[in-house]
Amino acid sequence: MKDYIGIKEKYDIRLNSNESYIDMNKEIMIEMKSCLLDIQLHRYPENDMLKIKELYGAYADTQAENIIVGNGSDEMLELIISSLMGTGKKMLTLSPDFVMYDFYVSLFGGEVKKYKLNNNINFTLDDFIKLGIKEDVDLIMFSNPNNPTGLALAPTEIIKILEAFPDKTVVVDEAYYEFYGKSMIPYINTYKNLIVTRTLSKAWGLAALRVGFLISNLDNVKKLLEKKIPYTVNSYSQAMVITALKYPYRVIKNSKQIIEQREILSKELKLLEKNASMNIKFYSSKANFIFGRTLHKEALLNGLSDKGILIRDFPDDTFRITIGSPLENKKLIDGLKEIFIYEGAE
Structure with missing residues (x-):
C-alpha cells in the first residue's frame, strides 16, 4: 500500500x-519477552490454543469452547466468507466499511451488495433490511463501530437484523469494541445465525502479533473449525499473547x-x-x-x-x-x- x-x-x-x-507497559513487555526463551523452534505451534481461549473468554465474558483463535481477525473473516461465499452467492455490507470484506468475497467468487451511508453518515435500519431481502443475500457482515466512519449500531438494531434474517449468517466485526463498550457476544447462544469477530490489534495494542478471534455458538464453531487451516498463529505470538491477556x-x-x-x-x-x-x-x-x-x-x-x-x-x-x-x-x-x-x- x-x-x-x-x-x-x-x-x-x-x-x-x-x-x-x-x-505496552515495560514490566509486562519484559515478562512477554522472557517467555520466548522456552519456545522450541523445531516444534509446530499449539493448534488448540486452549489457554488463550480461556483467558480471552474470561475477558469477553464467554466460554473457551465458543472461541476460535486466528492470525488476526482477518483470518476469521476469511474463514467465514470462504465457507459461505461462492459463485452466485451474495453478501450485504455497508458502504463504506472494512475493505477486506470485498477482497475476500471477490476472492471466493461472491458478490457484494452495499447499503450506502449518505454524506451525513445516516443509517436507516428498515432500508438496510429491505435491501438484504430484495437481493436475497446469503451473508451479512459489517463492522460495529463502523470502519471508517465511526458509526455504531445499538444491540437492539442488530437484533432486528438477526431476526429479519433467521436463516442467514450475520457477522458483527467488533474490532473497535473497546471504544464503544456494547457487544453482541451476550447473544451468541440466543441467535444461532450470529458470529462476532474481535482482534488484539486495536485497544490491546498488539497489532504486531496478529491475533484475532471468532466467537459464536458451539455448532457454528465446530463447523468452522472443520475448515480452518491449522497452525496459523505462530508460537511467538501465542506465548506473548498469553502473557498480555493476563492483564486486561x-x-x-x-x-x-x-x-x-x-x-x-x-x-x-x-x-x-x-x-x-x-x-x-x-x-x-x-x-x-x-x-x-x-x-x-x-x-x-x-x-x-x-x-x-x-x-x-x-x-x-x-x-x-x-x-x-x-x-x-x-x-x-x-x-x-x-x-x-x-x-x-x-
Whole structure:
C-alpha cells in the first residue's frame, strides 16, 4: 500500500492505521519477552490454543469452547466468507466499511451488495433490511463501530437484523469494541445465525502479533473449525499473547484514555470546522478514529505531510484520522489550522 512507502523516514506522526498510541507497559513487555526463551523452534505451534481461549473468554465474558483463535481477525473473516461465499452467492455490507470484506468475497467468487451511508453518515435500519431481502443475500457482515466512519449500531438494531434474517449468517466485526463498550457476544447462544469477530490489534495494542478471534455458538464453531487451516498463529505470538491477556485492566484503562482523547479532539475539530475558511467536515465517532470529508483534500494531505503527519486517504473526498497522543493531536490541530483557517480568523 502506498501509505507505507517511506513512512519511517517521512512521517513522525502516523494517524493512518488505527493503531493504539499507547505502548505496552515495560514490566509486562519484559515478562512477554522472557517467555520466548522456552519456545522450541523445531516444534509446530499449539493448534488448540486452549489457554488463550480461556483467558480471552474470561475477558469477553464467554466460554473457551465458543472461541476460535486466528492470525488476526482477518483470518476469521476469511474463514467465514470462504465457507459461505461462492459463485452466485451474495453478501450485504455497508458502504463504506472494512475493505477486506470485498477482497475476500471477490476472492471466493461472491458478490457484494452495499447499503450506502449518505454524506451525513445516516443509517436507516428498515432500508438496510429491505435491501438484504430484495437481493436475497446469503451473508451479512459489517463492522460495529463502523470502519471508517465511526458509526455504531445499538444491540437492539442488530437484533432486528438477526431476526429479519433467521436463516442467514450475520457477522458483527467488533474490532473497535473497546471504544464503544456494547457487544453482541451476550447473544451468541440466543441467535444461532450470529458470529462476532474481535482482534488484539486495536485497544490491546498488539497489532504486531496478529491475533484475532471468532466467537459464536458451539455448532457454528465446530463447523468452522472443520475448515480452518491449522497452525496459523505462530508460537511467538501465542506465548506473548498469553502473557498480555493476563492483564486486561491495562486495556480497560488505556481504552478510557483513548476515548477521552477522542472526545477532546472531536471538540477541537468541530471548532475548526466552524471557523474554517475552506469547507471541511468531521463526524462523531465511537471508535479510535474520526472520519472527515473535504473537497480540498489535496491541500489537507500535502499540508499535513509537510509537517510529518500521515492520515488515511480514501479515493473520494473522505479521510480518516486515528486518535493519537495528546501531543500528536495538538500538532494535528495546529497543522489543520494552518491549512484551513486564514490568518486572523477566530
